[in-house]
Amino acid sequence: MKKRWLSILMAAALVAAMPVCAMADEAAEGEPQAVTTVGPEDGTHFEMWSFVDAHNEFYGKMVEKWNEQNPDKPINITFSTYPYSDMHNKLMMSLQAGSGAPDMCDVEIGQFPNYTGDDCPLYALNDALAPYEADVVQSRLDVYSKADGTRIGVPTHVGASVMYWNAEIFEKYGLDYKAVKTWDDYTELGRQLKEASNGEVFLTSVDTGGVDWMWIAMAEYGEDWTGGLDGEVNVQLDSVKKMMTMQQEWLAEGIAMISTDGHIDLEAGFKNVSEGLVASFPKAMWYMSRFTNYMPEMEGKYDITTIPVFEEGQKNSVGIGGTGTVITDQCANPELAAEWLTWAKLSEEGESYIWSVLGFDVCNSALWFDDAFAFDESNQYNTFFRVKPYEVLQELANNDAIGTIYTTSVSPTLNDYMCTTTLNEVFEDGMDVDEALAEAQEYLEMELM
């Protein structure tokens, strides 16, 4: 009799264990990497997700400050950090399902178009943003809005693109990178560098897995391949053709290399930069934190200037990348959440943390010209480079030189096609630029119309 019970028990245990075994593998991937709770227990409770631990640390600090300043409406937030795609998938699924979403969540700009649809259950932030609207760079608010102007995301930074130069290399070979104003000058500098270094140092690296260069070209000519919020997609633009053709020539001449693994914001890219294999590259301001985090040995070696132009007088920067923080309709107290969130990300207190710790170019442009804010010597970014980064930013602002490329519902498909197909065809296989772009256009029209 005992034996029979034992065998029933074992059989039951086996059956019960089966799904657990099957799920164990999945669970390890779906779990947050870090969970922290900040604020008093009697405060209004919120859940917040991010895919960057540093963002959650920043929000945590802002919760503490908020509670000091607002003892009448304390808040308490539980922060979870998930891997990038995990978090976006979880958010999408929980919004689709109507339950399980956090109160607030970071959404990366490339993913944002998935949330700008008409029925998307996100809280409108227009009222909460009103006190800050006048000071904040408008295009940054626009990129996190629906087509009808409803603001649904709070921006983190401008992401103005600038030129990074390994000044030490150019000094070593006696070349003057500061005189470069146009892309022709830049190409000429590349020829000189190739000759001086016996081809050991490349002027720059060309991306097959990223579209930053194309964005810069489009901003210079005031074009936009997405067509803006209500336009039609068109990749056969003069600016894009010019940039691709020029880069093809660089590769043919041996002035530039193709970015290892696709683009320069990866481990392999950091290696190429820190070993001096590439001497310059355009990238958004936020790339500064890559230097302090991954290439600290480059301190004092790198300089930052504005990006060359095709024709003088053009804009020479564009806002690249970013994170919009949203409030979902599953939040029980969205007014308070919105009040805190906009304060945390756009007030002077929040912005000074964003600049000093995260190293971003802040969206509140009123602060760019505040010397105490911008040129604070205790800020590591002000001493790491050969220039104070906000000097470059001020120059861009004075010339109204920062253009906008929209991230719209066509962007995921467009970027995907460029990064998997077109850029590889043009740079790896040397395919004719017009032909490659015509092929891309044909695909996109079929796909999106």
Added chain:
Amino acid sequence: MSKFKKLFYSQKVAPYVFVLPFMLSLIIFWAYPLISGIVMSFQDISFGKRTFVGLSHYTKLMGDKFFAIAVGNSVEYMLLTLLLMIPIPLVLAVLMESRLTKAKGVWKVIMYIPALTSVVISGMLFRMMFSEAAGSQMNQLMTWLGKTPIAWLKTKWTAWIALLLLCMWRWTGVNMLYFLSGLKSIDTSIYESADIDGANAWQKLWYLTLPLIKPTTIYVVTISVYAGLSMFLESFMLWNGNSSPKNIGLTIVGYLYKRGIEKNDLGYACAVGMVLMVIALIINVIQLVATGTFKKEDR
């Protein structure tokens, strides 16, 4: 006996009790998602709203060149894995059974260990090994051989070497174990009588072993067809995301993920999934009919 005990020992009820857990998991985790998936493939889905769009997802699929690439890649991958993952593990299993092989347990463990590692980790390791950087293992090997470093994961055939090696490294041990269990079930007296009849080792393999482990082979082929067609994570990890240069690593499930999750078009993704199911069904049914699985046993 009390009523309860009677019920408990009832021979009529017992079978249902035994199959209940399986039936429940089948209904909840298989039948419901399947039916729901079929319905969703005819709908546009957006944040709780569903609108029927008829066959439009399927007509769009017909002209979708990335879907064609994905189907091509998946079928190709399946065929190549079949070519590699049936004969090699079979030969290894026969070797394992041979009296001449020493330390069988050690070999079996070594062969099986890769199956226990997470695809995420093994994919990352292979990505680093096959990196285009000059310092990656494979490129160092190339340098030693006097060749120039290769951008392994950027052209199809070099990338597929990595993909197939990853597959073999992970699954050879598992398939070998299936074949081993098949070999163990063969009665040794058959071999003895073959010896008496003067059959050599090759004849014994060809005329005895292979026909006798046919059920195992059919099983391994069936699951390999399905595993090959549904491959996704290997490619996802090897290219650190779902985008490979010129889509050389795009598979059907990868495309389903891209559409459903990355582009938030679950309806279209379900249509992709339905096509995958139909392809897998057709191939498996053809193969099962051809191997005589459905025939009544005439014993």
